Amino acid sequence: MFPAIFTFLVLFTAVCAAGVIVCRNTVNAAMCLLLCLVGVAGLFVCLEAYLLAFLLLLVYAGAVVTLFLFIVMLIDVRGGAPRARNPLATVAGIIAAALVVGGLASFWVRGHLAAPAASATPALGASLKAYAYPLFTAYLLPVQVLGFLLLVAMIGVVVLSRKPDPGPKP
């Protein structure tokens, strides 16, 4: 049962990720991203990181993709007739694609990471205490910095999305 589910999740995630860049319509691309994130959350469950799977669904699928869809509806994404592709950009894209495919192929052919089977190592990520303890001891400073980062981002977004100031009154 587990191998079948795992195989399905891997293929599903890969196909949906490809859909993000293949779909012409931006809403379809966002939906493909959503499905891809659900697949990754399923893989997290396979890795016994239940909390992270839940957080991924909550933060990414719940908040980020919804924000994307809001913005897609807010602004007109078609924005005029499509223009001809820059030939230089096409060549650069083909070269980049070749490099990426070559790197992946070499990984599949020669890259064998020596790791014990999953059953041989304890699943630390399955318990909540294992997350809370490092977050409040070794990683306390990064947590505080992240809180400050969220505050700065919030203020920045409020400032960015204000209507432009009409200028000082005479």
Added chain:
Amino acid sequence: MIPATLNVYVGLSALLFAVGLLGVLLRRNTLVIYMCLELMLVASTLAFVAFSRFNGSMDGNVFVFFILTVAAAEVAAGLAIIVALFRKRLTVQVDQLDGLKH
């Protein structure tokens, strides 16, 4: 059937990252480019969690927390910038946003 080994997880992570990179290079809609950036971030989290699971360590899992938080803040700020850009230039196609070139 695909075996659930570390190789498969890391390979899928590399594949997702590569797809995101290709999307950033090939697509011209700023919103889709941004989605591909998110895809690359998720690919890195998948590698983190897989390495953490197979090495019996907790550090990778904790790091994913930080990546998720930074990604959320980044999306909020980035989409606000895109909306501000759209208000000013009335387009989100990157090949029409060439004000610095001329």
